[in-house]
Amino acid sequence: xxxxSEGRAGEALGGRWMLVAYRAPKEPSTARVAAWRRxxxxxxxxxxxxVCLIPRGLADEKAIDQIADGVRxxxxxxxxxxxxxxxxxxxxxxxxxxxxxxxxxYAEVVERAEALQAELEREGSRGKFTFAEVEENEAxxxxxxxxxxxxxxxxxxxxxxxxxxxxxxxxxxxALQRFAERSAQLEEEALPSQPPERRNLP
Numbered sequence: 065x066x067x068x069s070e071g072r073a074g075e076a077l078g079g080r081w082m083l084v085a086y087r088a089p090k091e092p093s094t095a096r097v098a099a100w101r102r103x104x105x106x107x108x109x110x111x112x113x114x115v116c117l118i119p120r121g122l123a124d125e126k127a128i129d130q131i132a133d134g135v136r137x138x139x140x141x142x143x144x145x146x147x148x149x150x151x152x153x154x155x156x157x158x159x160x161x162x163x164x165x166x167x168x169x170y171a172e173v174v175e176r177a178e179a180l181q182a183e184l185e186r187e188g189s190r191g192k193f194t195f196a197e198v199e200e201n202e203a204x205x206x207x208x209x210x211x212x213x214x215x216x217x218x219x220x221x222x223x224x225x226x227x228x229x230x231x232x233x234x235x236x237x238x239a240l241q242r243f244a245e246r247s248a249q250l251e252e253e254a255l256p257s258q259p260p261e262r263r264n265l266p
Contacts (some may be wrong), residue, residue, distance in 0.1 A: 077187070077263055080119075080120035080121075080146065080148055080149065081115070081118065081119055081120060081146075081147040081150070081158075081188060082119075082120055082123040082144055082145070082147070082232050083116075083117055083144070083145040083146075084103060084108065084115070084117075084128070084142070084143070084144050085115045085142075085143050085145075085202070085254065086099060086114050086132075086135050086140060086141060086143065086257070087114060087135075087137055087141045087203050088114070088135045088139075088140035088141040089140060091137055092138075092142065094138070095112075095134050095135050095137070095138035095140060096135075096138075096140075097137050098131070098134055099114075099131050099134065099243070102127065102131050103116050103131060104116070105214075106122055106124060106127060106128070106218070107119060107122040107162070107218035107220070109158065109161055109162050109165065111264065112195045116145060117147070117158065119162070119220050119221075120146070121220055122218055122220060128144060130231075134213065138220065139246075143228045154265050159221045162220075162221055162233075163219075163221050163222070163223040163224070164224075166215060166218070166219045166221075166223035166225065166226075167223045167224060167225040168224075170223065170225030170226055170228065170229040171225060172228075173211060173212050173215065173227050173229040173232065173233065174225075174228055174232040175206055176211075176237065177208060177229075177232035178232060178234050178236075179186070180201060180204055180205060180208065180226070180236045180239075180240070181235065181236050181239045183201065184197075184201060184240060184243045185239075187243075188243060188246070193243065193246050193247040193250045193251075194247060195247060197242045197243070198240070198247050201240050201243070203237060203258045204239065205240055207231060208233060209237075211241050212229055212230065212233055214246055214254075215229070215261060218231065219260040
């Protein structure tokens, strides 16, 4: 049985898309910006002002309904159409554009992972092997891993940058593990070799 992600990829490769077209007030811009942000988060590929295509496998109908409600409640319009198939050449062009968007996101993941490693090296060179540094960077790594997972989930056409992003995050995790081990070692070495003497209480 195919996994959920494999099912989404299968639908995308099958050529089905959701076409979303909306109009929202320019001022206040809250509904317009919220729609833009949330449609991008779903994997929307903008092909014109306030017009985007979403691979059918990524088109979460509940999420789209919520976006539509937000636009309409602000006085705008929101329409959704199903496109069963484009011409093969058009579909290939759209898939390439979709992959380019994912590759840009993967490149950002790589940049953030490398920045995390650089931070560990910088703090290590200063001798700041502390639990506080470990905890702070663990939080950053967890956030980075969630972002990578999010991008991977909407990467239904197999963008080329995924492998590099996964490797960069693994290397950052390995670097953090080494930093944590060194921090624990130094803390243990700084402790007295003998436990404090017990005092008799009155």
